[in-house]
Amino acid sequence: MTPRATPPLTRPKRKNPILRTRAPTVPPPLRSRIALGLTAGAARGVFELQVCEDCGVVQYPPREVCRACLSARLPWRVQDGLGELIAQTRLHHSQELYFRERTPWRIGLVRLDAGPSVVVHVHGDVPAPPARIRVTSQLDRANQAALIALPVQASLHMADDPELREMTCDPKFRKILVTDGKTAVGQALCQQLAAAGADLIWAGVAEPWKKLPGSDTLSAIPQLTQVPLDVTNERSVQELAGEIGGKVDIVINNAEHHRTASIGTRPGTDTARAEMDVNYFGLLRLAQSFGPALRARAADGQSNAVAWVNVLSIYALSNFPPHGTFSASKAAAYSLAQCLRAEMLNSAIRVINVFPGPIDDEWNQLILPPKLAPSALAKSIVDALRSGVEDVYAGDVAQEWFNRWRDNPKALERELAL
Amino acid sequence: MRARRKPYDGVAIAAPFTVPYARYSTRSAHWFLGRALAGVLAAAKLKKDDIDGLCVSSFTLAPDTAVGLTQHLEVSPRWLDHIPMGGASGVVALRRAARAVQCGDADMVACLAGDTNHTDSFRLNISTFSQFAQDAVYPYGTGGPNGSFALITDYYMRTYGARAEDFGKICVAQRANALHAPQALFKKPLTMDDYLQARPIADPLRLFDCVMPCAGAEGFLVTRPDIADDLGLSYARVLGTIERHNAFPNDPIQFRAGWALDREDLYDQAGVKPADIDFLQAYDDYPVIEVMQIEDLGFCAKGEGPAFVRANEFTVDGSFPLNTSGGQLSIGQAGAAGGYLGLVEAIRQLTGSALGASVPDASIGLVSGFGMINFDRGLCSGAAILAAQKKAPPQ
Numbered sequence: 001m002t003p004r005a006t007p008p009l010t011r012p013k014r015k016n017p018i019l020r021t022r023a024p025t026v027p028p029p030l031r032s033r034i035a036l037g038l039t040a041g042a043a044r045g046v047f048e049l050q051v052c053e054d055c056g057v058v059q060y061p062p063r064e065v066c067r068a069c070l071s072a073r074l075p076w077r078v079q080d081g082l083g084e085l086i087a088q089t090r091l092h093h094s095q096e097l098y099f100r101e102r103t104p105w106r107i108g109l110v111r112l113d114a115g116p117s118v119v120v121h122v123h124g125d126v127p128a129p130p131a132r133i134r135v136t137s138q139l140d141r142a143n144q145a146a147l148i149a150l151p152v153q154a155s156l157h158m159a160d161d162p163e164l165r166e167m168t169c170d171p172k173f174r175k176i177l178v179t180d181g182k183t184a185v186g187q188a189l190c191q192q193l194a195a196a197g198a199d200l201i202w203a204g205v206a207e208p209w210k211k212l213p214g215s216d217t218l219s220a221i222p223q224l225t226q227v228p229l230d231v232t233n234e235r236s237v238q239e240l241a242g243e244i245g246g247k248v249d250i251v252i253n254n255a256e257h258h259r260t261a262s263i264g265t266r267p268g269t270d271t272a273r274a275e276m277d278v279n280y281f282g283l284l285r286l287a288q289s290f291g292p293a294l295r296a297r298a299a300d301g302q303s304n305a306v307a308w309v310n311v312l313s314i315y316a317l318s319n320f321p322p323h324g325t326f327s328a329s330k331a332a333a334y335s336l337a338q339c340l341r342a343e344m345l346n347s348a349i350r351v352i353n354v355f356p357g358p359i360d361d362e363w364n365q366l367i368l369p370p371k372l373a374p375s376a377l378a379k380s381i382v383d384a385l386r387s388g389v390e391d392v393y394a395g396d397v398a399q400e401w402f403n404r405w406r407d408n409p410k411a412l413e414r415e416l417a418l
Numbered sequence: 419m420r421a422r423r424k425p426y427d428g429v430a431i432a433a434p435f436t437v438p439y440a441r442y443s444t445r446s447a448h449w450f451l452g453r454a455l456a457g458v459l460a461a462a463k464l465k466k467d468d469i470d471g472l473c474v475s476s477f478t479l480a481p482d483t484a485v486g487l488t489q490h491l492e493v494s495p496r497w498l499d500h501i502p503m504g505g506a507s508g509v510v511a512l513r514r515a516a517r518a519v520q521c522g523d524a525d526m527v528a529c530l531a532g533d534t535n536h537t538d539s540f541r542l543n544i545s546t547f548s549q550f551a552q553d554a555v556y557p558y559g560t561g562g563p564n565g566s567f568a569l570i571t572d573y574y575m576r577t578y579g580a581r582a583e584d585f586g587k588i589c590v591a592q593r594a595n596a597l598h599a600p601q602a603l604f605k606k607p608l609t610m611d612d613y614l615q616a617r618p619i620a621d622p623l624r625l626f627d628c629v630m631p632c633a634g635a636e637g638f639l640v641t642r643p644d645i646a647d648d649l650g651l652s653y654a655r656v657l658g659t660i661e662r663h664n665a666f667p668n669d670p671i672q673f674r675a676g677w678a679l680d681r682e683d684l685y686d687q688a689g690v691k692p693a694d695i696d697f698l699q700a701y702d703d704y705p706v707i708e709v710m711q712i713e714d715l716g717f718c719a720k721g722e723g724p725a726f727v728r729a730n731e732f733t734v735d736g737s738f739p740l741n742t743s744g745g746q747l748s749i750g751q752a753g754a755a756g757g758y759l760g761l762v763e764a765i766r767q768l769t770g771s772a773l774g775a776s777v778p779d780a781s782i783g784l785v786s787g788f789g790m791i792n793f794d795r796g797l798c799s800g801a802a803i804l805a806a807q808k809k810a811p812p813q
Contacts, residue, residue, distance in 0.1 A: 027557050027558075027559065028545060028552075028556050028557045029557075030545070030546070030552055030556075031552070031553050031557075032549050032552065032553050035549075035553035035554070060554070061549075061550045061553050061554035061793055062553065067667075086573060086670055086671055087569040087570070087572040087573040087576070087671055088569070088572055089565060089568035089569055089572055089620045089621050089622075089623075090618075090620065090621045091559050091560065091564075091565060091568075091620045092617070092618045092619055092620060092621070093564065093619045093620065094559045094560070095540065095541040095544065095545075095562065096541075096556075096559060098559070099559030102559075105559050107558050107559065107560065107565060107569075108569065109569045109573070109670075109671055109794060111670040111671075117670050117671060117794055118554070119554055119555050119558050119560075119565075119566075119569075119793075119794060120558070121558060129572075129573075129576065130576075140557065142557070144557065146557055146558065
């Protein structure tokens with residue numbers, strides 16, 4: 001096996017409508033509870049292993065106690081993943097349907113510089129052993145962590161490797177629905193998805209008569225079509241799903257209703273209802289209409305259906321009282337997104353939840369900087385699709401809130417109340 | 419300081435029995451183990467009540483263990499053991515039973531291993547074989563041990579210069595041995611060409627490098643020589659044994675196992691040298707592990723396995739008789755019975771009761787066991803040196 005550079009993907013040919021679409025299968029999803037620590041890291045894009053707090057030994061596979069000193073203090077710590085591929089094989093046979101449908105499949109054994117030996121998937125650009133490599137932890141098609149050995153130096157079309165592409169949701173040559181194309185975030189998303197090689201983009205438009213700044217730029221994107229879509233209207237959602245549902249590979253739900261309201265600052269429930277109608281019920285309507293077709297096409301060739309993206313808010317983790325009803329609607333959407341993720345788990349569709357900090361838009365006018373530019377949010381969404389993570393805390397504020405929340409959720413609740 | 423190990427005086431192993439193997443069976447493990455007990459009893463002309471010790475190995479007996487089996491078979495042993503050690507089960511069962519008999523905890527122990535095989539058994543077994551396999555190997559598509567042994571074989575070939583033909587030579591010779599053995603599921607001769615042209619399973623492993631899962635059972639009795647004599651049973655003696663688990667945990671990949679740590683102990687206890695061994699029954703789920711056993715058990719130095727293979731013949735009448743009934747590679751792997759197959763064949767060779775061809779004048783045999791690919795390597799290793807009841811008269 002000689003080292004080679006991955007050839008670039010080519011645009012898939014038009015699908016033969018007579019052939020049956022293969023039903024999705026997933027790699028074996030079962031993990032012990034302790035091994036799910038690896039998945040927790042992979043979900044946000046880091047490769048972590050258990051490192052003994054008492055003796056410093058790094059270990060794998062995950063264990064309940066330290067393999068050297070039997071300590072139970074085993075925090076997960078980020079690894080650089082550097083090591084040596086010392087053996088490899090190409091599987092031509094597997095008991096599991098997922099791999100049976102994808103053989104030959106290259107795997108290997110890596111001795112990490114940090115100590116342990118690990119079984120890994122092996123990227124096609126990695127030379128034959130012995131070879132220096134870098135191991136990363138990726139979510140596989142079962143949305144569980146799996147390790148893959150990558151070349152130390154990235155190559156030009158590295159993302160197009162068939163094993164790596166199985167673990168990511170790369171927009172290249174995929175057909176994407178953005179539910180609200182005209183907002184600042186929607187426009188930035190459409191532009192960046194087009195730049196990332198998306199095959200087709202449908203930009204949903206709820207109110208065609210409404211001219212928003214910059215919305216003309218959408219018509220300059222050659223592969224973009226504007227489609228009527230009002231997520232508060234069940235019929236509108238169903239009609240669009242009937243028309244394009246069988247073609248969409250990635251759904252990005254960025255439709256959002258945002259007002260600055262707490263319990264005491266706005267009488268009545270109209271604003272809160274409107275927020276729930278878009279942010280929560282909008283997601284429910286979309287999921288019911290687009291979910292089944294997406295699931296059915298999860299193994300549909302090189303440009304299969306892969307992902308569902310929810311633009312939530314860091315306020316979904318802990319209520320931000322000045323935007324209290326908005327926070328509540330995002331918390332509801334987050335909860336529903338977890339339900340969607342569970343239902344998508346066995347059909348190889350990744351549900352990516354994006355938690356931005358305050359976006360630099362009209363409804364966050366009175367929030368002090370730093371605020372997240374719409375283009376920066378769009379970039380972190382495209383990055384998430386390319387890298388294959390499932391939880392994204394976009395921007396400095398979201399990162400900081402997430403860390404405070406993870407450290408002590410009660411403390412964050414009090415801090416936000418004061 | 420470690421105490422000097424006591425010899426296995428006063429131990430006789432007898433009544434080797436094989437329940438005929440089948441690729442698939444609608445029976446359960448209980449059936450195979452029950453028929454194995456009936457077989458060893460018939461071979462010794464004993465009744466169930468004559469058994470006061472029972473030792474059981476099986477992967478497919480769940481939800482039962484050896485305990486449930488006592489009621490299923492309606493026996494009332496005063497000594498009971500369950501050995502979940504796969505390919506090391508035979509040697510380990512022998513060690514346990516031998517000490518029980520020596521110490522008087524039991525007089526007549528039936529050692530049994532057996533498994534059934536349904537069309538989905540193998541996948542179910544390997545998907546949840548161990549926590550490490552479930553978490554860190556099975557999700558990578560490796561069809562059970564195939565993937566792990568492909569990696570081990572790949573490393574061995576790169577490091578020590580083994581060629582496909584070296585492994586092929588072992589497989590071809592074992593098939594030749596199996597053609598004499600009625601219990602073998604593989605009845606067709608195998609040529610080197612057949613071996614090399616067979617479809618790839620997991621590079622560098624080809625079809626005939628991999629054992630075929632099947633159903634079947636093996637059994638034997640462990641007792642005292644005076645009891646065996648009274649019953650008129652031919653028996654073999656135990657000269658020495660070893661077992662080891664999770665040896666060399668810091669090796670980056672498996673290129674040796676516990677035998678390398680314990681072989682001096684084995685030969686010391688037995689009072690023999692590798693050159694005194696008349697045949698080797700090596701654990702053979704894949705040929706690379708046989709080459710490792712040849713090295714680690716001192717028949718040649720580490721890394722000289724390929725040269726040893728090229729210099730020897732492994733048929734029953736060859737320079738180094740290996741797996742004289744065909745081994746698992748040609749008989750089939752009946753789950754835990756695979757860990758008994760070599761030991762049962764060794765007893766047959768040493769008691770003049772081989773079902774197939776006999777090794778000429780065999781008086782000392784070595785049986786080696788290896789089992790349980792938990793994550794990236796096999797954890798259990800064991801070996802026993804057995805001798806014929808009376809040394810063959812000098813020529």
